[in-house]
Every structure is written in C-alpha cells, then in structure tokens.
Amino acid sequence: xxxxxxxxxxxxxxxxxxxxxxxxxxxxxxxxxxxxxxxxxxxxxxxxxxxxxxxxxxxxxxxxxxxxxxxxxxxxxxxxxxxxxxxxxxxxxxxxxxxxxxxxxxxxxxxxxxxxxxxxxxxxxxxxxxxxxxxxxxxxxxxxxxxxxxxxxxxxxxxxxxxxxxxxxxxxxxxxxxxxxxxxxxxxxxxxxxxxxxxxxxxxxxxxxxxxxxxxxxxxxxxxxxxxxxxxxxxxxxxxxxxxxxxxxxxxxxxxxxxxxxxxxxxxxxxxxxxxxxxxxxxxxxxxxxxxxxxxxxxxxxxxxxxxxxxxxxxxxxxxxxxxxxxxxxxxxxxxxxxxxxxxxxxxxxxxxxxxxxxxxxxxxxxxxxxxxxxxxxxxxxxxxxxxxxxxxxxxxxxxxxxxxxxxxxxxxxxxxxxxxxxxxxxxxxxxxxxxxxxxxxxxxxxxxxxxxxxxxxxxxxxxxxxxxxxxxxxxxxxxxxxxxxxxxxxxxxxxxxxxxxxx
Numbered sequence: 001x002x003x004x005x006x007x008x009x010x011x012x013x014x015x016x017x018x019x020x021x022x023x024x025x026x027x028x029x030x031x032x033x034x035x036x037x038x039x040x041x042x043x044x045x046x047x048x049x050x051x052x053x054x055x056x057x058x059x060x061x062x063x064x065x066x067x068x069x070x071x072x073x074x075x076x077x078x079x080x081x082x083x084x085x086x087x088x089x090x091x092x093x094x095x096x097x098x099x100x101x102x103x104x105x106x107x108x109x110x111x112x113x114x115x116x117x118x119x120x121x122x123x124x125x126x127x128x129x130x131x132x133x134x135x136x137x138x139x140x141x142x143x144x145x146x147x148x149x150x151x152x153x154x155x156x157x158x159x160x161x162x163x164x165x166x167x168x169x170x171x172x173x174x175x176x177x178x179x180x181x182x183x184x185x186x187x188x189x190x191x192x193x194x195x196x197x198x199x200x201x202x203x204x205x206x207x208x209x210x211x212x213x214x215x216x217x218x219x220x221x222x223x224x225x226x227x228x229x230x231x232x233x234x235x236x237x238x239x240x241x242x243x244x245x246x247x248x249x250x251x252x253x254x255x256x257x258x259x260x261x262x263x264x265x266x267x268x269x270x271x272x273x274x275x276x277x278x279x280x281x282x283x284x285x286x287x288x289x290x291x292x293x294x295x296x297x298x299x300x301x302x303x304x305x306x307x308x309x310x311x312x313x314x315x316x317x318x319x320x321x322x323x324x325x326x327x328x329x330x331x332x333x334x335x336x337x338x339x340x341x342x343x344x345x346x347x348x349x350x351x352x353x354x355x356x357x358x359x360x361x362x363x364x365x366x367x368x369x370x371x372x373x374x375x376x377x378x379x380x381x382x383x384x385x386x387x388x389x390x391x392x393x394x395x396x397x398x399x400x401x402x403x404x405x406x407x408x409x410x411x412x413x414x415x416x417x418x419x420x421x422x423x424x425x426x427x428x429x430x431x432x433x434x435x436x437x438x439x440x441x442x443x444x445x446x447x448x449x450x451x452x453x454x455x456x457x458x459x460x461x462x463x464x465x466x467x468x469x470x471x472x473x474x475x476x477x478x479x480x481x482x483x484x485x486x487x488x489x490x491x492x493x494x495x496x497x498x499x500x501x502x503x504x
Contacts, residue, residue: 040108279463
C-alpha cells in the first residue's frame with residue numbers, strides 16, 4: 001500500500017456498497033479511485049477484490065484463452081504501473097483493458113478529448129471523513145446520470161468549470177491535510193494544469209487592478225519560495241496558475257497580455273523548480289517548456305534568458321552536463337552584454353558544469369565572468385527567487401571551487417548565519433562529499449553527506465537531496481559499506497523514505 005492510500009478495508013466497504021446499490025464495476029472503480037487515493041488502474045483491481053497476484057494470474061489466463069501471447073507483466077510491474085512509477089507498453093494496455101472490460105481512458109492511461117456525452121452514471125465521492133478518518137460509503141456516494149451532449153460552447157464551459165472546481169478542491173484538500181504525500185493523482189493534476197495552460201497559450205477582459213494584484217501575488221510567491229517547502233508550495237502554485245489561466249484564456253490587448261504572460265512564466269518556473277526538488281524530472285522539464293512558451297510569446301530577451309538559465313539546473317542536478325552547458329550558454333547569448341541576473345546565472349552555471357567536466361581553465365574564466373557581471377548589477381532585493389544575489393553567486397562559486405579541488409572556503413561559507421535558501425548549504429556539502437568520494441575518501445564523504453542531510457529540515461529533505469546521498473552510498477565499494485560513517489548514512493537515507501523516480 002503506497003503512502004496516502006486508504007487500507008484495503010476501505011475498498012472492501014465500497015464493494016459491499018456497490019452490491020447493495022447495484023453499481024457497475026466501472027462505478028465501483030470510480031468510487032474507490034475518488035475516495036481511497038489510488039490510481040484508476042489500481043481501483044479497477046480493487047473493485048474486483050483481486051490481489052496483485054490474482055490480477056496477474058487472471059491476465060495470463062485471459063491472454064492464453066484469447067491467444068494474445070504471453071503478457072509482459074509481473075506483480076512488481078503491476079505495482080509500478082498502479083503507482084505511476086512506470087507505464088505499460090501499448091500491447092499490455094490493450095490486454096489490461098480487456099481484463100477489466102475498460103479502455104485506456106478509464107484505466108487512467110490516456111486522456112479523453114471527445115466532445116460527446118459519457119454514457120452511464122458517474123459516482124461522486126465527497127471528501128468527508130468519519131471520526132476514525134475512515135470513509136463512510138453510506139453517506140458519501142452519489143450517482144448522477146450523465147447528461148446528453150449540449151451543442152455549442154456551453155457544455156465545454158460547464159465541463160471545464162467542473163474540472164477546475166474538482167482540481168482546486170483537490171489542491172485545497174492537500175494544503176489543509178498537513179503531511180499528505182505527493183501521490184499519483186496529485187501528479188496527474190499537476191500535469192493537467194500545465195497542459196491546460198499550454199492549450200490556453202496556443203489560443204488567451206482584465207483591468208489594471210487585477211493585473212496589479214497578480215503582479216503582487218507573483219512577487220510574494222517569489223519571496224516565499226526561497227524558504228518554503230516545495231510540496232505545499234507546488235499545491236499553492238497550481239491554484240494560482242488555475243486563476244491565471246482563466247485570465248489568459250481570452251487574448252488581451254498587447255500590454256495586458258505581456259503582463260499576464262510574464263506572470264505565467266514566473267509561476268511556471270516556480271512549479272518546475274519545485275518539481276525538480278521533488279525529483280519528478282519529467283514534469284519539471286515539461287513545466288520549463290511551458291515557461292519557455294510563455295516567455296517566447298512575451299518576446300523579452302532577458303525573460304527568455306532567465307528561463308534557460310533556470311532550466312540549466314535540472315540537467316546539472318540529474319547528470320546531463322552537456323545539456324547544462326547548452327542551456328547556460330543559450331541564456332548568456334540571449335542576455336547579451338548588459339549586467340543582469342540571467343547573464344550572471346548563465347555564466348555561474350556554465351562555470352560549475354565546466355568544473356565538474358574537468359575543464360578547469362574554462363571554468364575559472366566563466367566564474368570570473370559571473371563575478372564581473374554581478375559586480376556591475378544594480379542593488380536589488382536579494383530575497384527573491386530567480387534574483388541572482390551575492391548569496392547565489394557564492395553558492396555557485398563554492399560548487400565550482402569544490403570541483404576545482406579548492407575546498408578551503410567551503411566550510412567557512414557553510415558555517416555562516418542561516419540562509420533563506422534552505423537547501424543550498426546541503427547541496428554544497430553533497431558536492432563536496434561526491435568530490436571526496438571520487439578521490440577515494442569514502443569515510444569522510446559519508447560523514448559530509450550525513451551532515452548535509454541532518455541540517456535540512458524534514459519538509460525540505462526531498463529527492464534532490466536524498467537521491468544524491470543515496471547515489472553517494474552506491475559509489476562506496478562493497479568492502480567499505482560496513483564502516484560506521486557509511487552505516488550511519490544508510491540509516492539516515494532509509495529514514496527519509498522512498499523518493500520519486502528521477503526520470504519517468
């Protein structure tokens with residue numbers, strides 16, 4: 001059972017309720033999906049009362065009976081598919097659809113863009129809880145007959161409104177329920193929010209007061225982001241983006257449209273950065289794409305440069321230094337010679353990547369260029385996301401110096417008073433630990449990684465931190481994994497729990 005899911009007893013009560021109300025298996029699956037926090041694919045299995053082993057056996061029996069060939073499925077694969085950690089092949093999707101008498105849309109493995117009505121009753125499950133936090137099917141389920149298709153734009157508007165209401169309710173519930181984990185359904189809604197925004201950008205009346213309030217709100221998000229945990233911030237951003245999308249959905253006068261697109265760019269960048277910290281690189285990359293679309297539509301080169309410079313962090317933290325260099329250099333080219341945050345960040349990102357690639361002389365040149373650009377920048381508010389402050393310059397400088405083997409200043413920098421950038425010192429320590437490990441100092445490397453994890457508050461201890469500590473542990477030779485420092489780090493990483501799959 002994945003984190004955030006109800007116990008199997010909850011699904012059993014829904015099956016009992018389905019029998020008394022004469023629901024179809026599809027309606028039962030919807031109720032379990034809505035209530036129990038499981039994917040639609042898993043809800044189909046639970047609606048039948050099957051274990052994962054039984055489902056695989058039934059699938060094999062079906063394929064044998066209908067001469068469909070041996071299914072490429074196992075209990076482990078089914079668990080991965082049901083928890084959105086992997087996706088079955090098209091042939092396997094067809095086989096599973098036959099097994100559950102459904103289609104890819106009802107399995108949650110495809111989107112439905114048809115404009116006709118959906119036959120049958122829809123099960124709506126209210127989000128209430130009993131005293132024991134256990135669902136009460138008798139008081140929570142309602143079946144609503146599907147309405148015939150309504151010609152013209154009215155049905156599309158109503159459907160979009162209903163979808164938006166359900167999505168906002170989901171994120172509000174996640175915000176109010178402290179400690180709720182990031183699950184498959186929430187990730188799906190994050191992706192749908194981005195897709196809706198992308199469609200809106202492809203098509204987009206707002207008064208001056210609305211625009212001013214939006215600018216103030218975006219500025220507040222940028223200020224709060226640098227010290228906020230990424231998961232609740234992601235939920236808040238999704239709610240804000242839903243509001244902005246409605247404003248952009250009708251094309252505005254040029255000046256108004258530019259301000260809306262500027263806000264869209266910033267919100268998309270914040271979302272991408274939060275997803276990067278949470279370890280979902282696929283959706284992070286997609287949200288950076290949304291930011292690029294919005295910034296390119298604005299046409300302001302400095303904004304376009306900022307998007308590329310920020311995006312360069314994603315491949316750097318997840319192992320593609322060549323792509324990091326490409327994005328950093330593209331940012332510098334767009335930013336031009338004028339001193340600005342994108343220009344300085346692009347040079348600093350290039351320096352750090354070059355140093356890790358072993359091109360030390362080129363790294364020193366790029367770092368000197370970043371420092372030169374920063375020295376010419378006008379004084380600005382340092383405590384804003386995407387503002388290249390002196391603290392950010394030192395963060396990139398430390399990362400570069402570590403790769404150059406000049407670590408004397410690192411501990412002094414880390415020991416400075418607390419920074420609003422919560423995980424920066426930990427990332428620097430992890431850079432230093434990885435460098436020490438490559439030199440063969442596994443004991444010291446493990447101690448540095450442990451120090452990094454301990455100083456990060458639990459709500460900030462996300463995949464971008466934990467997975468790097470886990471990767472460091474993997475690099476320790478088997479004959480040294482029993483040393484005390486390695487064992488302590490192993491225990492600390494284990495306590496952090498499973499992280500999102502880095503690339504899906």
